[in-house]
Amino acid sequence: MERITATYYIETPLDLEKSALVLAGEQSSGTFIAVPGETEELKARFAARVESIEKLESSTEPSIPSVKLKPGIYQRAIIKVSWSIENFGYNLPVLISTLQGNLYELTQFTGLKLMDIDFPDSYANVFKGPQFGISGCRKLTNVEGRPLIGTIIKPSIGMSPEQTAELVKTLVEAGIDFIKDDELLGSSANSPFDKRVDAIMNVINAHADKTGKKVMYAFNLSDEIDQMQRNYEKIVKSGGTSAMISLNSVGLAGVKKICDNRELAIHGHRNGWGMINRHPLLGIEFPAYQKLWRLAGVDQIHVNGIQNKFWESDDSVVTSIESCLKPFLRGFSVLPVVSSGQWGGQAVETYRRTKTVDLLYMAGGGIMAHPSGPAGGVIALQQAWQGAVDGLSVEDTAKKYSEFNQSVSVFGKK
Template sequence: MQRVTAKYYIETPLDLNHAATVLAGEQSSGTFVAVPGETEELKHRFAARVESVTVLDSSTTPAIPGVEVKAGVYQRAMIEVSWSVENFGYNLPVLISTLQGNLYELTQFTGLKLMDIEFPHSYSQVFEGPKFGVDGCRKLTNVYDRPLIGTIIKPSVGLSPQQTAELVRTLAGADIDFIKDDELLSSSANSPFEDRVDAVMRVINDHADKTGKKVMYAFNISDDMDEMQRNYEKVISAGGTCAMISLNSVGISAAKKICDIGELAIHGHRNGWGMMNRHPLLGIEFPAYQKLWRLAGVDQIHVNGIQNKFWESDDSVVRSIEACQKPLFGGYSVLPVVSSGQWGGQAPETYKRTQTLDLLYMAGGGIIAHPGGPGAGVTALHQAWHGAVQGLTVAETASKYPEFALSVEKFGKK
């Protein structure tokens, strides 16, 4: 029988094998005490199985509250646990409840983090995965052999549809590839969703008619299910190519329902990520997280950025980009979205460490707040990536390109 295998990073003051067995029991056929009906035959078919326990280091203090021991040693390990597909079939919410449910409540653990998931091949026959991915997003934007350059509408909330459209006009004229609503804006008092879509798409369609280049704009359609579908249909009717959803807010079932429509590229924003990942021994790691959203069909997903404005380390960002590049079932392409306090100065290190151009490289303030205006900000991002691919340093690139040099003056000390 095919099985799903999950890898966890754990900490416990108890015997490691015992703690792993408790997790397997709690998340399958067992409970805190033996019950009638849990026969050996039932357990053989439905009980989770501890596949491996790899001992790591230890600590004298617990990472998070758990079982109380006196002057104990908190042992850390990597464990692998597997479940028969029969337990949950191809039901993503129940799969997630199994992999990430009550196990976080178990007092036996003083640390527990889901690190990765391996799915059997049968999942590829049920879940189609991203409809567009890297190649599809490149085709929609007609951008090849370099990263897609993008930005976020700033101020995040407060601009009218007309003001937003004028900013889009400036950015489109500067050869931007991608623009998105901020995740804080969907439909506000002064910017109703339908009005904003109409105003922005008039500009984008007019620019495409004149130049042949259609800017991809990710409208934030996040809402309840019925309203999301109406928002999605509005974007299609206006000639848009992309919609954004806040993954952790709408949930995997709603995201999959939207992705299954298949007419728009789906930009997956992971706001709320720090709540799931920031603690080193609690939550979920990105390699596991992005696989779930790839199954749902998301085409683009945020990965933070090198030297970002948040807490995430550069090493973690690089691992996230590499996780997106790793084929799932030999395909399921997803475009990593680099963002969070980015400007052209991080491009050389990003390219050096990842050696990929298959990125959506976004700068909000790094474009909008450029001393020469948003148009010069877009130009500076293009210049930064020209320099990065050529192996130039930030200083060498600045000496070659005046718009990028202004970026260095403005953002280089931040």
């Protein structure tokens, strides 16, 4: 029987092997004490197995307090645990309950993080994965050979549908590829969802009729499932090509339900990411996280950005981008979305470290606050990436391109 293997980073003051066995038992056939029904035959078929333990460094202080453990030496290790897929089949919520669930509360651990998941090939027979992915999003926007350039509507909330549409008009005429609602905007009192879709799609459709380029606008349809479906159908009927979902707010089952429609490219926003990842020994790492959303069918997913405005290190961002670009199952492709305090100045380092243009490169203030306005901001980002691919430094790119030079004069000081 096929098995799923999960990789964990653990910390415990107790014996490593015994602690790993507790994890495996708690998350499969066992409990804190042997029970009559737990036969050897049952355990052989359904119990999780500890596949390997790689001992790492130790610490004299626990990463996470535990009132039930005495002070001591806290050992750390990478462990691999596997489960038969008989335990949960192809049920994603039960899979998550198994691979994460109660294990974060086990007394034996003062640190535990899900680092990666290895899925058997049969998952590709059951899950359709992203409908569009990298190549599909390129076709929808007619962009090849460079990152898709995108922005977020700012201010995040407070603009009417008509005001938003005016800004969208400026952006599409400037050559933007992608625009999205902010995750804080759903259907607000001053910007009802349907009216916003109508106003914006009138602009985008008119521009497409005139130029042949349809800009991708990701409307935030995050809501209760039935309302999300109505929002989705409204976008499709209006000629839209994309929708955004707040992944952690909606959840795997809700996101998959919407992705299964397979008519719009789904932009996965990971707001709340710090809550489940920021601690080095608690939560989930991005390589595991993005695989779950690829299974659900998300086409684009946020990875933060180089020299970002948040807490995440550049090394972590690079790892996230690389994990999105690694082949998964039978071609489940997802487009990394670079964002968070980005402007053209980070393009050089982003390209140097990742050697890819298969990105959606998002800038909010980096476009909106450009000295020449949003139009200048879009052009400056295109110039920045051209300079990066051509091997130019930020300084040399600024000498070559006037709009990017203006960006440096404003954002380079921050």
